[in-house]
Amino acid sequence: MQLNLERPDYTYFLRGADGAQALVNDRTLTRSFIIAPDTLIEDWAVRDAKAMTPTELDPLLALNPELIVLGTGANQVFPAAAVMAACLSRGIGIEVMNNAAAARTFSVLAGEGRRVVAGFLI
DSSP states (O other): OOOOOOOOSSSOOEEEEOSSOEEETTEEEOSOEEEETTEEEOSOSOOOGGGOOGGGGHHHHTTOOSEEEEEOSSSOOOOOHHHHHHHHTTTOEEEEEOHHHHHHHHHHHHHTTOOEEEEEOO
């Protein structure tokens, strides 16, 4: 039996993430970043979900998502209510989870052709 690696039909695919790093395409990232199927923004300044402010979501919101997936490191940590409200008041869903779950969720949604943007805190 012959096995072939089938790559997605979008530019940036997330192969996995944890609290210390993420693998995007064939690159290991060790700093917080933002990813959409066609965009990668490296070295996002956010490091702590609890300290996040609504304006720190601006780079994600600028990508016009229907849903934001926020990976908060090794553990799920919810940001302040104002951060959540910044999305919900615009009609944009936001899901908060640990990085491993966020990576799986992003990959499934991107594979379905959804307008998903994810922010990963590392």
